[in-house]
Amino acid sequence: MIVDEFSLKHPDNRHRRRSSRILPLDPSDPIFIQVERLFSKGWRHRQKIRPVVQRVFKILSSDESLEAYAIHKSQVQAFNLLSRYKKGANEQLCFHGTRRSCALGDDSNQVFLCNSTECSLCCIIRGSFDVAKCGTVNSFKRFGSGIYTTSCSSKADDYYSAGRSRQQHPRNLRVLLLNRVVVGKPHNRRHNATHMNQPPSGYHSVVGLPGVDLNYEETVVYRNDAIRPAYLVVYGPQSSMEQPVEVQSDVLLPPPSINQKSLARNASKAHALLSALFTTPLAV
Numbered sequence: 001m002i003v004d005e006f007s008l009k010h011p012d013n014r015h016r017r018r019s020s021r022i023l024p025l026d027p028s029d030p031i032f033i034q035v036e037r038l039f040s041k042g043w044r045h046r047q048k049i050r051p052v053v054q055r056v057f058k059i060l061s062s063d064e065s066l067e068a069y070a071i072h073k074s075q076v077q078a079f080n081l082l083s084r085y086k087k088g089a090n091e092q093l094c095f096h097g098t099r100r101s102c103a104l105g106d107d108s109n110q111v112f113l114c115n116s117t118e119c120s121l122c123c124i125i126r127g128s129f130d131v132a133k134c135g136t137v138n139s140f141k142r143f144g145s146g147i148y149t150t151s152c153s154s155k156a157d158d159y160y161s162a163g164r165s166r167q168q169h170p171r172n173l174r175v176l177l178l179n180r181v182v183v184g185k186p187h188n189r190r191h192n193a194t195h196m197n198q199p200p201s202g203y204h205s206v207v208g209l210p211g212v213d214l215n216y217e218e219t220v221v222y223r224n225d226a227i228r229p230a231y232l233v234v235y236g237p238q239s240s241m242e243q244p245v246e247v248q249s250d251v252l253l254p255p256p257s258i259n260q261k262s263l264a265r266n267a268s269k270a271h272a273l274l275s276a277l278f279t280t281p282l283a284v
Ligand SMILES: [Zn+2]
Pocket: 100, 101, 102, 103, 104, 113, 114, 115, 116, 119, 121, 122, 123
């Protein structure tokens, strides 16, 4: 059984490179546009210059892994239906920054996972998140032992690192994971609670709200099956954009025409696609 469009066996993913787990999306793809929009909207640190999304890869998983996520999602949905919580599974797309010890995503040919146990990025893409590894990279656990994500891309960026190998990435490219998260009914907190290892009874996640102990939102889940990596976002400073080949011409060419109608059509197509993909509102 093919669980969903992130399945390795889904027909849409057939053209991936043999044995690769990530699939590059074309910049004109409505999903690429929507991911880029989430990244830009989520860049909230005013003191950090907003980078440019250069590549988006779709992350593919085994049906076994996707099925465990789907089961958890439907259980949360059923629980919330009974308790009359209107948002159901409340599935959201949230960012997570981690350690990358290899060159995955640096260009569209770098699509093979490395085997280093130091490379948290490849470990997560290969086997999803593991709550037992919480605190491996960052020892401070604001809301205890959970899996930390955020709608704030500039915050997730703080947790990206190039690992011990200090791999030199061309054009200072960095990466973030954008993940599907079953937020369910969130327990909202403004104060730290480092002792937690599960949400309070009746809740499915903890959401840290800015204002007291936090400056930016974070969403924590405490079960491995409440989250799956969905997209790998590769970004870098404006100056890192690959330059198009210059066309030498003595003739003054007219500016390229931008078809506004087609851009609008693409945007609404992206919205429709993601709405179909995620039955609940996206994190903003
Ligand atoms: Zn790696």
